[in-house]
Amino acid sequence: MDFFISNAYAQTAGGSGGGFEMLIMLAVFGGIFYFLLYRPQAKRAKEHKALLAGLTKGDEVLTSGGLVGKVTKVSEEKDFIEIALNESNQIVVQKSAISAVLPKGTMKSL
Secondary structure (H helix, E strand, O other), rough: OOOOOOOOOOOOOOOOOHHHHHHHHHHHHHHHHHHHHHHHHHHHHHHHHHHHHOOOOOOOEEOOOOOOOEEEEOOOOOOOEEEEOOOOOOEEHHHHOOOOOOOOOOOHHH
């Protein structure tokens, strides 16, 4: 009957050997975390900071709330800018609320 059913033998006692392999796996997960999560987010934050530093009067911008307007006043000592939505409406928003600088003439095409 041993021809159809193989015998099961207990595994011999050996060391766990998990010390160095665990460090390698931790390093691999750290690398994955860095390249897939931290690095792209840091790159986006750096680009957004450069975008905010380059704002000048006359730029057409899009806010995070969806408003499109033209920058009329940039306050360097404070973190606020004034945006003209049209000839009669002007609002003051934080610089961090700016999500994109639009090409010139975008407001006219809307």
